[in-house]
Amino acid sequence: MKNIRYILLAAGLVLLLTFPLWRFGWSDSRLGSLDSGPDPQTPVNVYVDGAATANGQNGSKQHPFTTIEAARDYIRELQRPLPQGGITVWVKGGEYTLASTLEWTAADSGTASSPIIYRSFSGEKVSLTNGKTVNPADWQPLDAQARSRVNPAIKPDQLVELDVRKLGFRNINGFTGGDSFTEQWGILQLIVNDTMQPISQWPNRDDASQGTRPGWAVASGILNARSFFYDPKQSQNTGAASRMMRWEQAIKSGHDVYLQGFWRTVWSPVTIRIQQIQAASRSIELSKTPKGGIGSKFSAFAEDATNHNPYRVGDGSEEWRLLNLLEEIDQPGEWALDFKDGKLYYYPSRPLNQSQTVIADNTDPIVRINGASYMKLIGFEFKNGMGNGITMQNTNHITLAGLTIRNVSNGGITDIGGSQNMIQSNDIYDTGSFGISVSNAGNRAKLESSNTRITNNHIYNTGILIHLEPLIIRESVGMRIDHNLLHDVPKDAIRYTFSNKLLFEYNEVHNTGLVEGDTGAFYTAQDWGSYGNVLRYNLIHHNQRSNGFYADGGSSGNTYQNNIIQDTKRAFIIENGHHNVATGNLLINIGTMEINDRSSSLNYGLNSEYAKRLRALNPMSGAWKTYGEQLAKQYGLTGNLWSHVLSAGWKPQYPNGSKLNNNVIIGQATIALPKKGDTSATGNTTIKTIQAAGFYNYSNLDLRTNNNAILKKFPSLNRVITEIGLYKDPYRVQPLKRNEYDALRNHASTSN
Structure with missing residues (x-):
């Protein structure tokens, strides 16, 4: 048959x-x-x-x-x-x-x-x-109790409510992370007319009156490790009741009120429920103490006014905002999920009988591929899920091509334990979390390559709910990541950690770090064993809020060759680690490139976490031993690299072997080297002006040139600049050009 x-x-x-x-x-x-x-x-x-x-x-x-x-x-x-x-x-x-x-x-x-x-x-x-489509008849006018809570800037009749508890939706009782979280969101998502709707917040996304940038307020001072002062103007609001009085009343009525803040660092904001608001002292107490306590880590220590414990004095840089509250819905499109009421409150921008409303409430991925091989998914769109678009586990020879993934509350594509997979020519955008995440690809213990390739993908507007990167690679070996276009993201564009033999080439990145600080277009950290990662022929541009290449926390063995970095404050920042070498790069309108030694304030020695992680790899046996011998020859050392790194005489607490040599700098820039460690910055060429560089068309980033000083350090520039970014293939029939979308300027700091 x-x-x-x-x-x-x-x-x-x-x-x-x-x-x-x-x-x-x-x-x-x-x-x-x-x-x-x-x-x-x-x-x-x-x-x-x-x-x-x-x-x-x-x-x-x-x-x-x-x-x-x-x-x-x-x-x-x-x-x-x-x-x-x-x-x-x-x-x-x-x-x-x-x-x-x-x-x-x-x-x-x-x-x-x-x-x-x-x-x-x-x-x-x-x-x-x-996702589940909502019947327009299920939307109802606000009940009397909800009407009394409406923001005085709007009329109650402008809002509607959806009884999500009665309708049987599941993820409605609270954030997955509970009272305090960074990466656990876990509530349903509202999608109207194919667009994720913004959760309510204060200050509004376009309001810069409360701080230094739109969408964020700043603390007026710190009372103690879990309490801060608010500015009197922050309590003002149209109508009889002040803003803080309305928040306080909501709390007393049993409604959870959450603040998201950069309580101590400028990265990874923490969302915490408010415990109480003290109008007399104009202070807000959080239900949990942020790790390290409220107060910028860069400010001075003081003494807790009540418990005599040390805490950091706020310096006005501690940004915060309120999220998900009926009282702060005041712009069309905003919504809030009330955990006590079991209702979703919404300010529609058009009549709901003329709209399609979808609720994403399923935490499972839309597609799961588990243990399969030699399959292809081509040309589909995945949307409106609360989990991932696609989750792959222990797969090989899987091709994902020509896909569109959007309007998902978590990430686009996850690949765990895969090999020989091809992720090609996909568009991933409007995700609550990451774009593509790959982990355990290949075998790091044996240094066996996965040969997975990520190519020609366009990833942007990610991290809307949880600030994860558009491209993440962890614990992986032997991958090629090329010709991807990544932009408009809240933090780093590409984060790779605890990995070896990764090749990043011909990628284009711009406008990263739009929400967080201390980020990098390419970021890695915390691994003395991460040798063999090569980053070449990449273009980073219009990136004023982020660093270019950032090797943080002891990351080692990164080779940065023939990249182009434009309009970025710090082109390279190398924090300790070993053998991070930048050579032949073209640096335009940058502030600085630097190698730092933080060993006087942080532990980078033989009893550090970095040393422990390297020892855990058993580097003096098997494939790692052989690799160490090869690396020793590459870096001009005798014997085995690992025997040097793990010896006191080599002084591994310092950034030994790191170099910023033979690069071309267009404009004025500084180079910073530490006093200790084997580092260098030699052979760098400076050209004072853009005009002197002789670029064909700088305004469109056509950086081809006949300038011999540039071509001597970067001989393949005129070819490379024409090949960077997306390319035409059977699945991407019309790649974007930089002047065809909003790519040639620095975008404003945003509030996701």
């Missing part, structure tokens, strides 16, 4: 070849154009059409399955081995709402000669969602 199916489906190939498939991709003006690529020529073809009749489904073009799950299950039943050339599942355009996660396992694997391909028809948009 299964062989007969093969014959029938193979015969369908003839029909397929004459079937008129459109050869253009659907487009979004912000993204350029994606497509699902050329039509594969496979001997077996299965069809899915969600709008088809449910009668007589057999997967043929005439009687397609109505769900992707049905096609998957059909393929599972086919006789093995699969036909030479593989199987293609063709999915007709439309929106497919999934009752549960769409999952593939090892049982769904293809082979190298018989891959299994799931793809949309070229030119047709296939959307997969696990």
Whole structure:
């Protein structure tokens, strides 16, 4: 019977070849154009059409399955081995709402000669969602109690409420992190007309009157480790009751009120519930003490006014904002989830009977691929989930290409324990957390490469709820990350940690660190063993709120070669660590590049965490021993690198072997080196002006030049600058150009 199916489906190939498939991709003006690529020529073809009749489904073009799950299950039943050339599942355009996660396992694997391909028809948009559409009739006017809490700047009739408890939504009783959290959000998300709606906040996102930038207020001083003073003007509000009085009344009525703040550091803001507001002293007490206590870590110590404990005096740099409260909904689009009421309050920008409202309440990923191999997902859109778009675990030879992932409360794509995977030409944006996260790719204990590649992806507007990076790589070996475009993100663009032999090349990054401080376009930290990571031919531009390449906390063995860094305060910042070498880079309009020694204030010695992590890798045996011998030769040392690093005589607490040599600086910049450690900054060339550099078209970042002084240090510049960033391939048919979207200026500090 299964062989007969093969014959029938193979015969369908003839029909397929004459079937008129459109050869253009659907487009979004912000993204350029994606497509699902050329039509594969496979001997077996299965069809899915969600709008088809449910009668007589057999997967043929005439009687397609109505769900992707049905096609998957059909393929599972086919006789093995699969036909030479593989199987293609063709999915007709439309929106497919999934009752549960769409999952593939090892049982769904293809082979190298018989891959299994799931793809949309070229030119047709296939959307997969696990969000729940809300009936417009379920939105109701505010009840009397809620009306009494409405911001006096608006009228109660402008808001509506949704009884999410009565409707059976699950993630409505509180933030996952409880009273205090940094990365645990965990409440449902509101999506209206295909756009994630902003949770209510004070100050408003465009209001700079309460601090130094829009969307944030600053502390007026610190009372003790968990209490701070607010400015009298911050209590003012239109109407009879002051802002703080209304917040205090909400708390007394049992409604949770949360503040998010940079209580001690300028990175990783912590969200904490308010315990009480003291109007007499104009102070706010948090329910939990932030780690280290309130007060910038860079300010002086003082004594707690009540308990005589040391705390840091606030210096006006401690930024904070209120999140998720009915009382502060005052702009169209804002909403708040009230945990006590079990209701979602919303200020619609247009009548809800003219809108599509979706609630993302499913914490599972939209798609999970667990243990499968030799599969391809091509040309789909994943949206409106509360979890990840796609989660992969222990996979190999999986291709994700031409996908769009957006409006997800967590991340876009997670790849855990994978190898030989290809993540290519995807658009990922409007995510609550990260874009792409890869961990445990390859085998670090044995230094075995994963050979996974991440290429030609456009990732932006990530970290809307939780500030994680658009691209994260952890505990991985042997990956290529190239030609990606990353921009408009709250912190670092690329974070890679505890990894080896990563190649970052031809990536374009701009406008990072828009919310947090002390960040880097490329950031790594805390590993003496992280040798072999090469960063070359990358372009960082319009990046005033962030550093360029940041090797923090002892990170070692990074090679920065022939990169271009423009309009960035610190092009390179290397904090201790070893053998971080920057050479042949083009640096335009930067403030400084520096190598620092922090060993006098922090532990970077042989009893440090960095030394312990290196010893845990057993570096004097197996693959690590061999690697140490190779590295010793590379850096001009005798024997084994690790025997030097782990010896007191080599003084590993200092940034030994780090160099900033033979770079080209356009404009005025300073170079800072520490007094201790084996470091250098030699052979650097300075050209005083942009005009003297002779760039073809600096305003459009066409940095080709005939300037011999530049080309001597960066011989391949004129080729490299034309190849950086997104490229045309079968899935990205119309790459963005920098002058076709808002890429050629520094964007304002934002409030996500």
